[in-house]
Amino acid sequence: MSTEQLLVVADAAGAPAPASGVGVEMTGISKLFGGVRALDEVSFYARPGEVHALLGENGAGKSTLMKILAGAHQATGGEIRIGGERVAITSPHVSRALGIGIIYQELALASDLTVAENIFLGELPGLVNPRALRARAKALLDDLGFAIDPGAMVSSLPLAFQQAVEIAKAMSRQVRILILDEPTAVLAPPEVERLLDVVKGLSRRGVSVVYISHRLDEIFRIADQITVLKDGRTVGTYPAHEMNERRLISLMVGREASQLFPKVARRTGEALLRVEKLCASGLVKDVSFTLYAGEVLGIAGLIGSGRTELARAIFGADRPDSGTVSVAGKRVSIRNPRQGVAAGIGLVPEDRKGQGLVLALPIRQNMTFTTLARYTSRLGLLRGSAERRAAEDVARRTTIRAGDLDLPASSLSGGNQQKVVLAKWLDAGCRIIILDEPTRGVDVGARAEIYQLIETMAASGLGVIVISSDLLEVIGATDRVLVMSGGRISGALSHEDCTEARIMQLALRSAAHVGADPAQPVSREA
Structure with a gap:
């Protein structure tokens, strides 16, 4: 059956229903972490040759669902079919063997290896021919449109080029299903254009592409179908051409988003x-x-x-x-x-996790460690109650959503982590x-x-x-x-x-x- 003959079946509410000939089909997927239900009978599928966008706010369950497909997590319930065959994806190795590739939002590169070595890390033999390896890497990078020296150390590259190496690494394998989790987050407009061209080229070759992004303009330019998750549940699956930004935002946040850029009356x-x-x-x-x-x-x-x-x-x-x-x-x-x-002067850096936060420390300490002298007695003892009150005050001012400020900063969503970095400088005055x-x-x-x-x-x-x-x-x-x-x-x-x-x-x-x-x-x- 050709790609053109494949049909998506959705009920009147937009909820996904099984479709024949899908590249990947996930039905009734649930996931529990302890007593927390991260996914509640989520269904999702993508056809060969289709770019299927998976959207939702942070915490909606997008990454958890894709980590199940990539073998990093195992589902508590539900089933997965690849090419119509039921499979058990018990590890990342099994996922890769099934032709599934994933590019996570967080980079997973070996900083002390070259670009070429990172791209082909999973298939390096005992003895490596550096010249041949660099030639293969250069051909792949050139095909993707990225001018990167394959012999350069990854640690020497800016974030945008490191992301390009991740993309090349994933595409060096014969993938049937490619998952892209925020692939353009660190790319400038010209690099974004190249990546979108690459994604379109892959879909034309029959690859099922699952595309996760908060940049809605990209979604409308590249997606064939859009599935929205909210609070671990499927809101619905919709043809991209039937959606608009206003409706999509409303589905994602559960309310009308009449103005993305709110304005406050002020004078310079x-x-x-x-x-x-x-x-x-x-x-x-x-x-x-x-x-x-x-x-x-x-x-x-x-x-x-x-x-x-x-x-x-x-x-x-x-x-x-x-x-x-x-x-x-x-x-x-x-x-x-x-x-x-x-x-x-306070700086919220582009790499908030590497430069703006100490992820293992409590949220509270991340907001106050630049001003600890203010909360320390003459004997050098921390006045914990004063520090906690200051942290609670600045958390309210910056609308940080955290059940307990003593939890590590790593437990927060990206948006709340960014607010913590900002709160640190407001606390510092x-x-x-x-x-x-x-x-x-x-x-x-x-x-x-x-x-x-x-x-x-x-x-x-x-x-x-x-x-x-x-x-x-x-x-x-x-x-x-x-x-x-x-x-x-x-x-x-x-x-x-x-x-x-x-x-x-x-x-x-x-x-x-x-x-x-x-x-x-x-x-x-x-």
Whole structure:
């Protein structure tokens, strides 16, 4: 039977029903973790040659369902069929043998091995021909459209390129079913385009693709079918062409999402942060701009444009080579994060788990460890009650959802983890908050909450910088946008003049032309 002849059967409510000829069919899947029911008789299937999006808020059960398919978890109840045959997937090895490949949101690479060695790690013989291995890896990477040196150490690559290596590793095997869990979370727009082209190519070759993403624009561009989960249950399965963003968000969060980017009435005040001719890391070149109290300033640019390095230099995570930073009119010397925090600057990094949190520590301690001196007696003893009250207060202010602040930070969803990193800087009294990729890997409901927090912080007189690869986020969540290219500010756009096309035009300007057009519209000085 051809792919075109296959039909999806759904009842009037959109609930999935068995269909013949599916690549993978999961029926009545339940999963208990202790006394917690993570999945409650969930059904899901994907046909050969189909891109099937699996959506839902964090905690809806998407990753648990896919980990069952990948053999990382075993279902408590239900059955799985591959190509119509009932199977028992008892381990990742069994899953791979069945032709199932998965790319998790969290990278699973050996940082001390080369790109080529990581791609073919599961099939390396006792003796390796490095030249032949690199040639195979290069051919695969070129086919995917990623310009990555196969002989480079993975630890030397930026996050976007590490994600590309994960993709290449999964696609190096003859997969029948490919699961992609937030594959574009660390990719810039050009890399996203390449990946979507790759996914479309795989589906044309008959691969069943299960695509998990919080980026709804990607879903509408690539998906044939959409299944929505909520609270461990199947809400329904729907043809993608029959859905729109408003309806989809409503199904995911259980309420109308009339406005993804809420706005709070506010006014800008004094020049809170002034950066002048800053150079750092060889990737930030002569950057100058001003951030005002009560303002949300966006910084856009492609991967490698210097935007993250700029944030790190301002905060003190990287030492500036030259230039000056002034806070509230006073020049400050920032050579390390301690000095950055003392100056009132907080950074929510793009890698929140690796750089923003200590996952094994309690949620409470993650929010207060930068200010422990405040809660320590003269004898060096921690005043636990004072620390707990402070943690509970800032948790309320940032709407962190946690049953117990003594649980490890690793127990939280991505959105709540991001709020904990933000809460840490609010507890420290920072007046300038820099958020690098604030909603990466965060579901649509939590995204709206984070945007609301950004608005609330600005309304209280803080200065907020939002750095993001998501152009809609940059446009919707900020008052004006600076665009970086080649380590420099290539242009500034007011909120009224800011469009995706204008941002990309400025982001793609060559270094020779940066600064050549003084007529770029701005709402204030760049």
